[in-house]
Amino acid sequence: MARGKIQIKKIENSTNRQVTYSKRRNGLFKKASELTVLCDAKVSIIMVSCTDKLHEYISPSITMKQFFDQYQKASGVDLWNSHYQKMQDELRQQKEVNKNLRKQIRQRLGDCLEDLSFEELLALEKDSQEAVYVIRERKLKVIGNKVETSKKKVRSAQDVYKKLMHEFDIRGEDPQYGLIENGIEYDNVYGYQQMGAPPHILTLRLQPDHPNNLHGSVTTTGPTASDLTTFGLLG
Secondary structure, X not given: OOOOOOOOOOOOOXXXXXXXXXXXXXXXXXXXXXXXXXXXXXXXXXXXXXXXXXXXXXXXXXXXXXXXXXXXXXXOOOOOHHHHXXXXXXXXXXXXXXXXXXXXHHHHOOOOOOOOOHHHHHHHHXXXXXXXXXXXXXXXXXXXXXXXXXXXXXXXHHHHHHHHHHHHHHHHHOOOOOEEOOOEEOOOOEEEOOOOOOOOEEEEEEOOOOOOOOOOOOOOOOOOOOOEEEEEOOO
């Protein structure tokens, strides 16, 4: 049974269109490869799908650049001249912009002022004053932020200090702190251990035989191991 003739028009269904494109592309590349082998021809095919995907085929015996160079030579058409000229024009424009910007920078530093007219000098002075104003505002904002940050740190340190002093006063008023043997109250020193050690508060008192002990008399004259007695209050 013979196949019906396919009407050549755009395939509306996107899936069917993509499948047809893929099949016919592969068939076209296969024919180009066969033509290259059978006829020793140089074949180049460039295809762009409706999804902007590029597909190309070039005979193994030639590169794409060599192929286009040969095309220009055979047809007498320069493919690169217009593009090169456009790039040259853009380069000249960028150089001119760069030159003007460098000149403006030097003028703001006080150089290259000889060729400026009175009106141009006034405009330059106005621009400089506006720039100074913006810079000063930015500087004051940065300084203000640093001052506010410092104030917050000071307030935080003050709160910590008040909290510690409050805890210290509460512990000083508690009878279990500062009372040693027989209910006699001594001038105590609270000592905190070094950083890294577990929290531990100690109270110290003089030995009864210490010469500066005003709370009791001593009759012994022998040496003692220590002038202080340490009592652990918090574990």
